Amino acid sequence: MRVGLLGLGTVNTAVARRLREEAALLEGRSGKRLSLAGAAVFDLGKPRDVDLSAGIGITDDAHALATSDSVDIVVEATPGTDPARHLIAAALDAGKHVVTANKAVMATYGGELSALALAHGVELRHGASVGAAVPILELLDNALAGDRISSIEAICNGTTNFVLEQMQAHGATFQSAIEEAKRLGFAEADPSMDVDGWDAVFKLVILAAHAWGAGVEPGEVHRRGIRDIAVDDLQRADEIGGTVKLLARAVCDGGKVELSVEPAFLKLGEHPLADVGGSENGFLINSDLAGTTLLRGAGAGGDPTASAIVNDVVALARLRAAS
């Protein structure tokens, strides 16, 4: 099966490297040979650190690649909703399977894109859109299938982890911590998606769709970011053996699903997510038979995100091999 990459940043560069360097491993696991059909980028002039030159083209016509006859699976890893959602729709319309890491697209247009995939008899997989390498969506889809899930708690935003940790450990103000995060590449030039809680909201909406089939709009989620957290708050938390985290929480009570993203005090040694820090993500699931299940792992970065994407590509190849 031939894979076309939309975007060639850190994530898809890692995907390309894995497809190239572990072709035999992936063929053994999937029952299909996976090859790289090409990559679409916004800026053809930018230097790339993966060798795609051997017969594989880089184009700046993403739409052409997404709908090309020489592509079976489109891997989308570009920032933001546009043009990503149009490219995904075009690929599905053209009968391609799509694997995306795009949480903004899945949280906002996931319902209609999934319907489009179903209509065309293709798959839209997005394991990388929540928790990067942490297989939380796989768990919600294919474990606990006989359980009633009552709640999910998640620490799923590395930027706010970093900022709150800087404030707590070094007494940094929010403003200086966010500048440090930008300097180190942990925060965007405009950090509002992270610090105002939107990134966590997107992930929480996707989790709720997988856990309960809930179709919640991101704008409907109760949301409070970390801008008004003061150094004093974190010092008080520290004194009583705890931390403050941006906590995403979904509760299903009698069929009603309520979602919230807000800063929460978590006591170390008591709350299983209290020590989830840096780019780690953690998910705590409560269900009626299984009780409490905890899943933690690498929630960001090129290789961890590529791990989830390649897993989805292998899953698609296995489906094809089995049919």
Add this chain to the structure above:
Amino acid sequence: MRVGLLGLGTVNTAVARRLREEAALLEGRSGKRLSLAGAAVFDLGKPRDVDLSAGIGITDDAHALATSDSVDIVVEATPGTDPARHLIAAALDAGKHVVTANKAVMATYGGELSALALAHGVELRHGASVGAAVPILELLDNALAGDRISSIEAICNGTTNFVLEQMQAHGATFQSAIEEAKRLGFAEADPSMDVDGWDAVFKLVILAAHAWGAGVEPGEVHRRGIRDIAVDDLQRADEIGGTVKLLARAVCDGGKVELSVEPAFLKLGEHPLADVGGSENGFLINSDLAGTTLLRGAGAGGDPTASAIVNDVVALARLRAAS
């Protein structure tokens, strides 16, 4: 699809209750109606706390139920390898899908039984055999498919957790702790399978089969139980902020898989499994793209084990619904 239960102890009683009480939920999730065809027990005279009377028979002829024309899926939850392995083989021979919680059978005869299932075009699922409700096999099967797993560490035996905790917290000797565990029902009358490490060995062998396709015999695993742990050892561990746990460890180095089960000192706050206690199980997986992934949850008990079994039953029904 009609489910036949082999054994009707705590686990299959919980399975029967879920199939009965959540029939609509399970049909919605699987696309198939799941019904209870009957249960086979060793002792027909023993009182049962699930009402199976409405048209569903309890028999003491397990072989007849396992091969009955009125059964599509056989759920096996009996202790030990015999007669379990013969019943599983008979069910597979008769073209039934089998779901088992039996780690001793899967660790010892998993290879030949899986080959038998393949030959008959049926499935042999055993999510409950390791970690009960913790979906570690699901994770190894369907996540990390593009990763090279380098190691797995597991705390997966509740009896030794309990005994070591009693010794550390209350200065109990091994002998008095094991008597207390028996009194509370946390240990068998003959606790040697747990305290000598065999239970953990079985689980580790199954993990290695899923992670690397490794066919290791239980007898080949380096194994040391907890009988020679002294109260002094645990007090010393306590003084330096740690615990002693029976740690199962699998390492894959250059294609060579090495398995060991032995007591290990784990420092609290440093090793992510150090505070896995009681009947909780914890699994730490290292792989090349994803890095470190941690999964923890309920590793024993009727409801948690039923959670994994029902998940496997739903998975089989989904396969049937899709075909």
